[in-house]
Amino acid sequence: MSKTSVKSPPSPPSKVSSKSASIVSQTKNDSDEDEFKTKPDFIYGGPFIPVEKPSPLLGTSTPINMPLQGTFKKSFAYYSLIERLPVILTKVIDYCSREAASIKSSCGASDQDLRAFIHYVSKLKNDLVTNKKYDLLQVDTPEAKKWNEWIQAAPNQYYFTNTWVFSECYVYRRLREGCELNKTLANFDPFQEQKSQAFLGTVEPMCVVADKLVTMLPESEKDKRKADFITLIKICLWANKCDLSLSVGNQVTLNGNETVNSAIMDPFQMITDLKDKLLVDDTAKAADQIMTKAENMAKAIEGASVSIEAPPPAADGSEEQESPKVPCPAKMTIPQYVMFDIVCDNAGYELYADLCLAHFLISQKIVQKVRFHVKKIPWFVSDVTPKDFRYVIEQCRKANFSKTVPQAPKPDAVEGESPPQPVVVTADNLRRIGDQWAQFLEDGTFIVMCDDFWTSPHIFKDMKKYDYNLYRKLQFAVAVMFKGDLNYRKLLGERNCSSVLGFEAALQGFIPAPILAVRTVKAEIICGLPKGKWDQITKIDPDWMRTGDYGVIHFCAKAEPLKAAERPCPDYGDQCKGVVCPT
Numbered sequence: 157m158s159k160t161s162v163k164s165p166p167s168p169p170s171k172v173s174s175k176s177a178s179i180v181s182q183t184k185n186d187s188d189e190d191e192f193k194t195k196p197d198f199i200y201g202g203p204f205i206p207v208e209k210p211s212p213l214l215g216t217s218t219p220i221n222m223p224l225q226g227t228f229k230k231s232f233a234y235y236s237l238i239e240r241l242p243v244i245l246t247k248v249i250d251y252c253s254r255e256a257a258s259i260k261s262s263c264g265a266s267d268q269d270l271r272a273f274i275h276y277v278s279k280l281k282n283d284l285v286t287n288k289k290y291d292l293l294q295v296d297t298p299e300a301k302k303w304n305e306w307i308q309a310a311p312n313q314y315y316f317t318n319t320w321v322f323s324e325c326y327v328y329r330r331l332r333e334g335c336e337l338n339k340t341l342a343n344f345d346p347f348q349e350q351k352s353q354a355f356l357g358t359v360e361p362m363c364v365v366a367d368k369l370v371t372m373l374p375e376s377e378k379d380k381r382k383a384d385f386i387t388l389i390k391i392c393l394w395a396n397k398c399d400l401s402l403s404v405g406n407q408v409t410l411n412g413n414e415t416v417n418s419a420i421m422d423p424f425q426m427i428t429d430l431k432d433k434l435l436v437d438d439t440a441k442a443a444d445q446i447m448t449k450a451e452n453m454a455k456a457i458e459g460a461s462v463s464i465e466a467p468p469p470a471a472d473g474s475e476e477q478e479s480p481k482v483p484c485p486a487k488m489t490i491p492q493y494v495m496f497d498i499v500c501d502n503a504g505y506e507l508y509a510d511l512c513l514a515h516f517l518i519s520q521k522i523v524q525k526v527r528f529h530v531k532k533i534p535w536f537v538s539d540v541t542p543k544d545f546r547y548v549i550e551q552c553r554k555a556n557f558s559k560t561v562p563q564a565p566k567p568d569a570v571e572g573e574s575p576p577q578p579v580v581v582t583a584d585n586l587r588r589i590g591d592q593w594a595q596f597l598e599d600g601t602f603i604v605m606c607d608d609f610w611t612s613p614h615i616f617k618d619m620k621k622y623d624y625n626l627y628r629k630l631q632f633a634v635a636v637m638f639k640g641d642l643n644y645r646k647l648l649g650e651r652n653c654s655s656v657l658g659f660e661a662a663l664q665g666f667i668p669a670p671i672l673a674v675r676t677v678k679a680e681i682i683c684g685l686p687k688g689k690w691d692q693i694t695k696i697d698p699d700w701m702r703t704g705d706y707g708v709i710h711f712c713a714k715a716e717p718l719k720a721a722e723r724p725c726p727d728y729g730d731q732c733k734g735v736v737c738p739t
């Protein structure tokens with residue numbers, strides 16, 4: 157393991173690609189790529205002599221066991237900070253200038269409001285590319301105060317030399333602050349338009365999936381149920397290719413941006429086609445163990461509800477009964493429902509795939525509820541917010557699509573045999589399942605949650621420390637599925653662990669419930685590979701970890717047992733009326 161120091165002094169990053177050079181050159185004119193010449197802050201009476209400071213950046217990739225950070229110039233973290241994130245911010249500025257009229261009218265914002273926002277984002281971008289020290293947040297909310305505490309407690313408060321995940325999350329949090337500081341823009345989502353466009357570009361595969369999903373919904377026998385469960389997890393996996401932050405806001409299609417009018421875009425075919433790109437496949441284990449655990453949990457809940465929900469008649473024999481008992485979440489050791497949790501990633505087609513899996517789990521009566529964890533604020537361009545969640549369901553309900561693809565005659569067709577029927581894809585089933593999802597949302601079968609923790613910079617092994625309540629909530633789930641690359645990085649602690657390290661060890665103790673990690677590989681961090689696999693793929697394509705072309709599905713069945721909580725329940729606190737609560 158390298159002993160590289162990560163607490164280096166700040167300096168502007170030294171190397172930029174041609175694409176982002178213009179961004180950096182606004183504030184930087186270093187001619188030497190590897191040395192930084194900076195001006196001293198002030199010299200009494202003397203000339204301003206360039207002073208050589210050692211570069212805090214290193215011309216290497218991330219050493220094993222080091223945190224991912226912009227310090228390492230051959231890493232994707234560095235590339236992302238110097239190239240992707242500035243382009244994403246530039247696109248926000250361009251969008252606000254181009255669409256100023258419509259933004260102003262939909263938000264009720266003035267010219268001045270929008271100008272102030274653009275100015276804020278420009279400064280943010282400039283601070284990022286010149287590796288300035290983080291500014292504290294200015295808004296006065298409890299959540300912003302916490303952010304300021306985290307910033308001040310960070311061992312390194314500079315964009316390139318702090319961990320990549322902290323700097324990226326900080327940028328998206330600041331982008332939000334740019335809106336919060338202007339009342340009229342408080343609900344403005346600068347990525348809304350990109351997300352809507354992305355949705356509309358994937359209606360065809362949605363229709364194909366809907367047509368198949370409806371055949372998977374009627375309660376089926378065990379083997380078919382397991383096979384369908386596995387298929388839907390894989391649909392969820394490859395849906396993670398649709399990520400607008402990786403493409404810096406450009407639209408992505410499932411089949412690599414190819415527009416093929418002569419064929420149907422079939423996500424089920426993709427599962428077969430990409431079989432060799434799935435590097436870890438724990439789906440069979442996950443399906444078996446989740447179904448068994450869910451069954452056992454359902455029995456335990458049934459047993460417990462007899463004793464909790466049916467209080468004995470009043471002692472004096474009167475009709476009056478005690479009020480229904482509410483189990484205290486802090487003391488509860490058996491959940492109230494069999495629940496499957498999804499920590500969502502991208503909106504649009506990826507969320508659609510998650511909803512299909514959720515629908516299947518409910519229809520097969522494997523679980524009783526599905527909780528979707530989404531982001532409270534716009535995040536990493538395409539991450540799901542509560543508004544995006546409603547949008548996807550509403551769009552499915554009113555989708556309109558029809559495509560007919562003639563089929564080529566079979567090569568061995570005999571004379572006079574009628575040609576094969578054309579394949580017709582419509583949105584009929586898509587609308588049906590959309591209606592059902594709206595109903596699930598209304599009756600509480602689907603629950604949307606947006607805890608602040610998901611938009612914090614913390615890795616998941618620290619969840620207990622920073623948000624014990626959320627950790628406790630996750631413990632009630634039969635399993636938690638974490639979607640996407642960013643969640644994967646947070647699961648593995650944003651550390652470049654050995655690629656052969658087992659998934660359970662890589663989680664570093666974060667196992668509130670059995671964990672299913674479903675992610676296409678878009679950053680240089682991975683675990684659970686067979687020995688030699690990493691070298692083998694790297695020889696074929698040195699950039700394979702940045703493309704999203706490969707995938708992993710890990711499952712860790714082991715979980716921390718659900719015991720009475722160490723702390724009082726924050727939901728009820730002093731007002732607790734729970735049967736098991738001692739107060």
Ligand SMILES: O=P(O)(O)OC[C@@]1(O)O[C@H](CO)[C@@H](O)[C@@H]1O
Pocket residue numbers: 236324396399401402403501502536639640641642643645676678679
């Ligand atoms: O979480 P997702 O949508 O699968 O991927 C997010 C992503 O595109 O952005 C992050 C860096 O900006 C990386 O983790 C990854 O490349």
